[in-house]
Amino acid sequence: MGLLAGASVSLIATGPVLAANARSLLEAAFNNWRADSSHAVTEMKIKRSGDTRNLTMESWTQGEDKALVRFTAPARDAGNATLQLGNSTYVFNPKLNQVIKLPASAMTQSWMGSDFSYNDLSRSQKVVDDYTHTLIGTSSNGGKTVNIIESIPKRGKPIVWGKQVISVRSDGVLTKVEYFDQLGVRVRVMTADKIGTLGGRPYPIVMTMKTDAKPGQYTRITTKSAEFNISIPGYVFTQSNLQNPR
């Protein structure tokens, strides 16, 4: 929580107006994060006790439901790729030379051995739609106001979390996402450790995901370069491109 240290947190009385406000704040943040389309080069550092892996990947997204991630380094992992098309997720492994459609039940499993699950690759819109959002406080970060939003799953929605607490900076950057179990114990937390400007917009350049039950382990994602709202040819999001990149 380094960046938030010394931040002042003040509680604000909540009401229906603020609830609607909280939702639109979140929606704006997710739109800012994903944009209509994007192309980025990212490094992922997976820290495990006594072992650290550094991977480099290139990713493309289009709207809410299309995403392709391809690993380019190290040589051992290069060529591994994940494609999301709506609710379907395909994984290509060059060693097997085969595309596998992931069963939905595997979506909660770890992605490439990181602290992220396949579900974390998308689903942002679900957070906006399936939860009830309440503004529970504010703090500041880098001279800007940060709104702290508590998101509780709507009754009957298939969501295991007890709640999420999401911090959004006034310029639309997600600074922190905390996941709590149904007893109120925090399970994992994602923080934006460095916020800068990328592709002409404020962006969390370094993000870290930690699982509370596994101290000393984390996954850190550093975005090296990114372009937003560009036109991406349709063939990018196809299974054939997943297997044989053009």
Next chain:
Amino acid sequence: MSNLKTFTPLAWRNLWRNPRRTVITLIVVSVGLWSILFFNSFINAWGESGKEAVLKLLIGQGQIHAVGYMDDPSIDRLMSPPGEPLVSALNAPEIEAWATRLQLPGVVVSEYKTLPVNVVGVDPEAERLLSSIPDKVVEGRYLKGVEDDGVVLGLHIAERLKTGLGRRVILMSQSTDGSLSEQSFDVVGLFDADKATEDFYAFTGRRAAQNFVGLNDEIAQIVFTIPEVDMLDPIIADLAATAPDLDVRSWKQISLFLATTDTFMQSFIYIWLGVVFSLMAIGIVNTQLMAVFERTHEFGQLRALGMKPRQVLVLVALESTFLIGFGVLIGIVLAAGTIWTLTDGVDLSAFAEGLEMAQAGQILYPEYDIPGFVVLSLIIWVLGILVALWPARRASKLSPVEAMRHAT
């Protein structure tokens, strides 16, 4: 065979000329047979208790499925709920209870873990009459009705999921249109059975399970129990005739593992018999050979007095027959006595953890198995006499002159 009249008392008296040797052989035979008979009863009790416990859990004595379901238990191979005349057949007095179930392969998701599980939609009222699961709920409650959309999980899987009573889990399964259904269910109860069952099944109301995957009233199986186990085959045949387009099976065709274990348990006693008898044979042959060797001078005299080799053989064989027969009797008495002291049951709860894996109940009730007693005792007696023929043959082969020269 007027010889027998002479030989019988002779053989009997010969036995007690060397009481120590006779007693040793008696002990060998009686303890050996005792172990065989007792093991037989014990293994039967073990097999029965394990079988009962497993069948009572979920399998029942028989099940009815749509054809093909057993090979591919998917949502495409369900059946309609039973209509006439099947319902009448199931309501017949020789069937104790029956219930319909829907079973869906799926996964259960908590905040911490995703695990495979079989979602079983049950009719709680009917289930209480034939399954022990409702009574095994140790926390919370069992389901209230077919509409109950709570879920009852096993203790072990709940622990692995780090979830608990009153919390919600997500169940996922394939729905009728091939897509994935996911729905949140509240954990209303936890049951305590063996770990495999706890990990394998999650229970909810049948109607709730049907709604979950978009079914109307289709079910996966009808389970039934019967009071008279011997009547199983005719009942299965009757039901199969009543519902020719369905797949009616007894538990033996459903749980092959259990059926195989059952058969193995029954044949195991003969493996044990073989092992014990090999040891007994060594004991019998050894002491009898020694006896023949020590009595060489005596056999020489008998031959010199005009006894034929065959008569010597009969005499010695007769001695073995009495000796082993007597040992067998003692063995039967010992075994019967041991079982009698255990008719209140053998409490194995101290080993409950290990037994859970062996699928046996915690208290075993050994019973007298009269046919088993007779058959096993006869086998030992006959085999004992057969091996004792070797020393007898040696005695008969002695040359009188050489034998008499042999110092005793």
